[in-house]
Amino acid sequence: MISTDNGFSAARRLILKGTATVALIGLGGVPFGAIPALAAANDKWPEDAFKQKGEADAIKALYGKTAEPSDKVRLDAPEIAENGAVVPVSVATTLDDVTSISFLVADNPNALAASYQIPPGTLPSVANRLKMAKTSNVTAIVEAGGKLYSATKEVKVTVGGCGG
Amino acid sequence: MTVRRRDFLRISGAAALSGGLPRLARSADTPSVYDLERFGNARILHMTDTHAQLQPVYFREPSVNLGLGEMRGRPPHLVGKAFLDRFGIRPDSADAYAFTFLDFEKSAARFGRLGGFAHLKTLIDRFRNDAGPGRTLLLDGGDLWQGTGQANAMQGADMVEAANLLGIEAMTGHWEFTYGEAALRKNLERFKGEFLAQNVFLTEEAAFNDARAFDPATGRVFKPSIIREIGGYRVAVIGQAFPYVPIAHPKRFTPDWTFGVRDDELQKLVDALRIHDKVDAVLLLSHNGMDVDLKLASRVSGIDVILGGHTHDAVPQPVAVRNAGGVTLVTNAGSNGKFLGVLDLELAKGKVADVRYRLFPVFSELLKPDPGMQALIDRIGEPYAATYAEKIATADRLLYRRGNFDGTMDRLICDALRRELDAEIALSPGFRWGTTVLQDQPVTMNDVLAETAITYPETYVQRMTGSQIKEILEDVCDNLFNADPYYQQGGDMVRAGGMAYICSPAEAAGRRISGLTLDNGRAIEAGKSYKVAGWASVNAQKGTPVWDVLANYLRAGKIGDPRKSGVTLKGVDDNPGLAEQG
Numbered sequence: 167m168i169s170t171d172n173g174f175s176a177a178r179r180l181i182l183k184g185t186a187t188v189a190l191i192g193l194g195g196v197p198f199g200a201i202p203a204l205a206a207a208n209d210k211w212p213e214d215a216f217k218q219k220g221e222a223d224a225i226k227a228l229y230g231k232t233a234e235p236s237d238k239v240r241l242d243a244p245e246i247a248e249n250g251a252v253v254p255v256s257v258a259t260t261l262d263d264v265t266s267i268s269f270l271v272a273d274n275p276n277a278l279a280a281s282y283q284i285p286p287g288t289l290p291s292v293a294n295r296l297k298m299a300k301t302s303n304v305t306a307i308v309e310a311g312g313k314l315y316s317a318t319k320e321v322k323v324t325v326g327g328c329g330g
Numbered sequence: 331m332t333v334r335r336r337d338f339l340r341i342s343g344a345a346a347l348s349g350g351l352p353r354l355a356r357s358a359d360t361p362s363v364y365d366l367e368r369f370g371n372a373r374i375l376h377m378t379d380t381h382a383q384l385q386p387v388y389f390r391e392p393s394v395n396l397g398l399g400e401m402r403g404r405p406p407h408l409v410g411k412a413f414l415d416r417f418g419i420r421p422d423s424a425d426a427y428a429f430t431f432l433d434f435e436k437s438a439a440r441f442g443r444l445g446g447f448a449h450l451k452t453l454i455d456r457f458r459n460d461a462g463p464g465r466t467l468l469l470d471g472g473d474l475w476q477g478t479g480q481a482n483a484m485q486g487a488d489m490v491e492a493a494n495l496l497g498i499e500a501m502t503g504h505w506e507f508t509y510g511e512a513a514l515r516k517n518l519e520r521f522k523g524e525f526l527a528q529n530v531f532l533t534e535e536a537a538f539n540d541a542r543a544f545d546p547a548t549g550r551v552f553k554p555s556i557i558r559e560i561g562g563y564r565v566a567v568i569g570q571a572f573p574y575v576p577i578a579h580p581k582r583f584t585p586d587w588t589f590g591v592r593d594d595e596l597q598k599l600v601d602a603l604r605i606h607d608k609v610d611a612v613l614l615l616s617h618n619g620m621d622v623d624l625k626l627a628s629r630v631s632g633i634d635v636i637l638g639g640h641t642h643d644a645v646p647q648p649v650a651v652r653n654a655g656g657v658t659l660v661t662n663a664g665s666n667g668k669f670l671g672v673l674d675l676e677l678a679k680g681k682v683a684d685v686r687y688r689l690f691p692v693f694s695e696l697l698k699p700d701p702g703m704q705a706l707i708d709r710i711g712e713p714y715a716a717t718y719a720e721k722i723a724t725a726d727r728l729l730y731r732r733g734n735f736d737g738t739m740d741r742l743i744c745d746a747l748r749r750e751l752d753a754e755i756a757l758s759p760g761f762r763w764g765t766t767v768l769q770d771q772p773v774t775m776n777d778v779l780a781e782t783a784i785t786y787p788e789t790y791v792q793r794m795t796g797s798q799i800k801e802i803l804e805d806v807c808d809n810l811f812n813a814d815p816y817y818q819q820g821g822d823m824v825r826a827g828g829m830a831y832i833c834s835p836a837e838a839a840g841r842r843i844s845g846l847t848l849d850n851g852r853a854i855e856a857g858k859s860y861k862v863a864g865w866a867s868v869n870a871q872k873g874t875p876v877w878d879v880l881a882n883y884l885r886a887g888k889i890g891d892p893r894k895s896g897v898t899l900k901g902v903d904d905n906p907g908l909a910e911q912g
Contacts, residue, residue: 244590245816248576254534254588301839322817325805326577326868 216278221270221305224278225314228268233307233314236261241306241317247298250323256293257317261310264290268309273302298323363424363696364453366460369674369686371561373461374613375454375468376671377498378639378663381477381505381763382489383780384707386443386694388766389666390730391644393431396907397621398836399813403906406620406643406662410909417646428668428691429644431909435728438768445667445692447492448699448707453670453692454496455700461674465561470498471639471663472571472617475517476505477763479779479877480714485513488710490521495706500524500556504572504617504640508785510583526569526615528554528599529592536586551587554599557609563677566609568599568633570616572640574819580786580868591622591816593630600632611675611682613637620662621815624651631655634682635673638662640820642732642762644669648687663689666765718776723884725771731764731781734810734907735823735833736895739764739781743876744827746883751791751873753863754848755799755829760806760822761866773884775877782865782877789865789873797856800843803831808839823897829854830896837901845898 215228225233243255257267267290268281279296296304298321305318397407408416410432419425427437428444458466474493475486486509493501500523506514518525532541532549540546544553555568573591576584596614603609611634616623619641627636631654644664651658663671669689676684711718731737740758747756764781767773794802802824809819823833832845846854854860865876902908 242594245814246574246577246819248588249581320817322808322812324577324809324819325802 212281215281216276218277219275221272221277221303224270224276225268225307228278228281229307229309229314231314233316235317236308236315237317239306239308239315239317241304241319243304243319243321245320246322246324250298250300253296253298253304253321253323254293255296255304255306255321256291257306257308258291259308259310259315261290261308261315263311264308265312266307266309267292268307269294269296270305270307271296271298271302272305273300274298363693364456364690366457366672366674366688368460370676370684371465372563372565372611372675372677373457373466374565374635374637374671374673374675375457375466376471376615376637376661376663376673377450377469377667377669378471378617378637378671379473379642379665379763380445380447380470380667381473381665382475382481382486383445383477383666383765384447384480384488384492384711386446386449386692387666387668387780388438388443388768389445389668390434390728390732390766391429391431392733393909394734394907395643396734396811396835396902396905398811398902398905401621401624401815405645405647405649406641407905407907409907412906412909419646424693425646425691428693429646434730434766435768441693442695444669444694446694446699447496447667448701448703449692449694449697450667450670451496451700451703452697453690457670457672467500467558467560467565467567468496468498469567469613469615469637470501470523471615471637472501472503473505473639473665473763474498474501474503476508477666477780477783479718479776479783480711482779482783482785483714484710485509486517487520490517491706491710492703494520494522495703498523499558500526500567500569500615502526502569502571502615502617504575505784507571507575507587508579508583510785511586524556524569525552526555526567527552527571528568528596529573529590530571531588533586533588541586555603557603557607561677563610563679564608565611565613565675565677566603566607567613567615568596568603570596570614570618572617572820573622578819578821580870582870583785591618591626593626596626597630597632600630604632608680610677610680611635616640619815619818619820620645620660621818622820623660623662624649625815627651627658627660628653631658633658634675635659635685635687636661637671637673639665642666644689646689659685659687661687661689665763668692718774718779720775721772722775722778722881723773723887725767725769725773728766728769729773730766732762733822734760735897735899736825737764739767740825741827741895742884743781743880744825746880747789747863747865747876748828750879750883751789751863753791753828753861755794755860755862756825756827757802757862757864758825758827759866760810760824762820762822775881778877778881778884782875782880784866786866786868786871787875787877788867788871789863789876789879790867790871791861791863791873793859794862795857795859796846796854799829799854799860799862800846800856803833803843803846804840807833807835807842811835811842812839826896830898832898832900834900835902849896 218224269279475489614636623638642665643662648659674686729739744756806824
């Protein structure tokens, strides 16, 4: 199940997001049957992980292990955010046997922003919007085959203006 | 004029740039400066960042244009003598005047103004005729529609007419977007060329709501590229708009569009043009800025030449960048109509076999203005002429803007903001456009508007704490000096009036600015609040337009004493991008 840091019905958001993705990018192959399956697999809220301040602590609380950087994790995020309140990030991976994907913003008050569980047979591709107060590294964690892989990119949040 | 002609003919610098090939004058009307040996089978003419300057202008190049880390001492981060040495330009020559700030006032009297669309038209037509029919392409890199009072009042419509008469075949954009979608589209309906931008997409919301797009499937708002047949070969031109429009400018102008460098999408586009469309050459018409273009050239393969703009760097020779597919040449063609880039290509099947590039200064006194273009300029300008010609003051010193930290024109604007709006501190954007006024010359309303004409000119006065002021300075400084060009936005440092500070550009973000003091020498305290005036805020403001604030201040004749810059630089003493504070 999906859990986010603000207690919204994230499943509903994913469904809406999924619909938009199908409409916009034409990922017609996503089986809609997967969504009720997702909703059914409602694990308990990882409260402890979302409460951690730092990135390493949050990863440890969520997974109990550390991640290694991998070029098989493709993190797409802007270099400079057009709006820090809604920063579009997405992650896709060529890794097999993906069981979860998580997003962390190192310098947010609480680093863990979202964590998605990926049921078997689901395309391991997630798009999410992050709220960022200031410039920070954004890390995507992919859990695959019981191991953790990561990709990190700095996203700058600027007051704007004064451009050339 | 005779004296000046002699000055021009002694341009040994130009000969050095072209590889020292001897050239002969063809006639008295077409001075040898613009004789160019025939080369190749396709000629690409490139202009960029003219900032709507239809008339010839004075424009002083920067004396501070710092490059740090890998970019230290490398083009475009060279000024003054370091620039002349690097490109083999003779001091005291017309080229030295066009490309550098050295002896600016003395040389301005000798060589006159540069640019002007009637003069550009003459030069462009000449280079086109030399190459022969069907052999040329005229490209504009954007910032064509903004920079004068007239362009601002007409939302760029005047420049569309001039562009059509000039024969611009494709362009991309930056300030064009600040007129908003409706005005932009209205202009593009009348523009005879193509507006290209591979990196502008609908936001997800806009796409969901079926907002207008060139390609609804990808969400691309504009056509990304064109293919033109030249001399039996196929040349692709891709447009790259300024990647940070909604960040550098108020987002309200482009609510439905999202930008970015988007080099992944660019690579796909280049590959498709190469593989499916079987083009023989790929050119990128870019408004990224030169540092971003240099990085992009190392990451994206398959582009032959990047014709660049935005950072207003007049770079006489292309920089060759290696990447996975070979080499990409990166150019930047200056600003304000001062320069015209001529890229001669020897096209072969599937490749560019050879290339020559020249960046010509447009010396208005050497070029007979094209009568048709002059008539167009006069006709469009007629309703504004009397208002804009109003003399407001006399320049008591050389007034210029360009430079990483400060310019005399911006000091004047900061003084105006502080006095007229009764503020302790003034902040003024470090735009790179804005023309130069010589000492003892009149400052007209046209000049005032050439420094200030934007679609969000409203001034503001607000209280800020010392730490907020420092945060703004740090933020803008990082946009200028981040070690990774993709995190830079172009533009120069925000100008600060009524205060001084120390800047260490080579430090990390958040650690570059220190020693903030008020003009009276008292330290600016982090927790204390100060009255700050400014303009060009990305948030909507309601104050008097800055051009009226500046004009009122000048009319009152209150021009203050020339001050030294309030910025002390640290850690860049021997940098070839630093000649004098400015």
